[in-house]
Amino acid sequence: MIRKGRRMPDGSSNVPDSVLHRFRAGDLDGFEALFREHQRPVYGWILRIVRNTAAAEDLTVETFWRIHRARDRFQPEYPFGPWARRIATRAALDWLRAQRPEVELTAQIAGALPSAPTGNPGIAAEIRSKTALAFGRLPSSLRATAILAVVEEQPHKEIAAALGITVGAVKLRVFRALRLLRKDLEKQGITP
Amino acid sequence: MNAHDENRIKQLLKQALPPVESGAEPERDLWPAVLRRLDADPPRHAVPWFDWALLGGLAVFVASFPATIPVFLYYL
Numbered sequence: 551m552i553r554k555g556r557r558m559p560d561g562s563s564n565v566p567d568s569v570l571h572r573f574r575a576g577d578l579d580g581f582e583a584l585f586r587e588h589q590r591p592v593y594g595w596i597l598r599i600v601r602n603t604a605a606a607e608d609l610t611v612e613t614f615w616r617i618h619r620a621r622d623r624f625q626p627e628y629p630f631g632p633w634a635r636r637i638a639t640r641a642a643l644d645w646l647r648a649q650r651p652e653v654e655l656t657a658q659i660a661g662a663l664p665s666a667p668t669g670n671p672g673i674a675a676e677i678r679s680k681t682a683l684a685f686g687r688l689p690s691s692l693r694a695t696a697i698l699a700v701v702e703e704q705p706h707k708e709i710a711a712a713l714g715i716t717v718g719a720v721k722l723r724v725f726r727a728l729r730l731l732r733k734d735l736e737k738q739g740i741t742p
Numbered sequence: 743m744n745a746h747d748e749n750r751i752k753q754l755l756k757q758a759l760p761p762v763e764s765g766a767e768p769e770r771d772l773w774p775a776v777l778r779r780l781d782a783d784p785p786r787h788a789v790p791w792f793d794w795a796l797l798g799g800l801a802v803f804v805a806s807f808p809a810t811i812p813v814f815l816y817y818l
Contacts, residue, residue: 582773585772585773585776586773589768589772589773590767590768593766593767593768593772594762594764594765594766594767597762597766598761598762601759601762603769606768607768607769607770607772607775610768610772611772611775611776611779612779614772614776614779615776615779615780615783618776618780618783619783677754677758678754678757678758679758681754681755681757681758681759682758682759685755685758685759696755697759700752700755700756701755701756701759701760701761702761702762703761725748728748728751728752728755731751731754731755732747732751735751735754
């Protein structure tokens with residue numbers, strides 16, 4: 551039985567190296583040990599991007615399937631967590647690209663997703679709804695970057711690593727997303 | 743877009759799309775689903791049939807018109 555360990559700040563864990571090597575060699579028990587260790591952070595990361603619990607569960611399964619398929623390319627001397635997160639991000643982006651914005655954001659507007667309090671209760675529901683829909687019309691790469699950086703307040707360095715881009719590119723994407731969002735809201739008669 | 747506009751848009755976005763709880767976890771054990779997905783995994787490195795068809799067509803074409811080989815090589 552593999553002992554579950556504490557996760558390190560960089561997303562790695564104290565899973566024994568032997569487990570990583572066994573996983574790379576195609577050992578199913580080694581893969582399960584990694585799955586048990588990393589499914590929660592992978593699920594949480596995907597949920598932050600897609601904001602749909604059912605889709606996040608399906609995409610977590612998809613991510614670990616992709617991880618298993620790509621095990622030959624995994625280098626055991628590097629941490630597993632960031633590698634898994636990159637694959638999870640690609641799976642989440644594929645899902646976002648395949649969705650229609652109106653469908654995708656319905657659950658969020660209705661408040662179906664477990665979330666923190668919205669803060670300002672005075673903001674009109676219509677503005678929130680229009681903002682969410684306008685956000686859903688942004689290109690998926692901008693949406694993912696902006697939601698991780700602005701809403702989830704994840705470090706730019708981690709976002710960059712997950713998306714496979716530079717920190718500068720993350721900042722640029724956030725800026726572009728906010729600018730496009732403002733233009734869309736202005737077209738809808740909302741002046742920020 | 744100035745800093746004030748940027749902050750206002752960020753605020754609107756946060757209110758429209760509240761952050762996900764930090765301790766979010768799946769409602770069910772996903773390992774059985776992963777196993778089912780692995781079982782349904784097609785053989786690795788399988789070449790789609792249309793790739794073989796394309797390759798076969800190309801081979802027939804080249805065999806029929808060998809003079810076109812330098813033309814292909816020129817454009818590669």
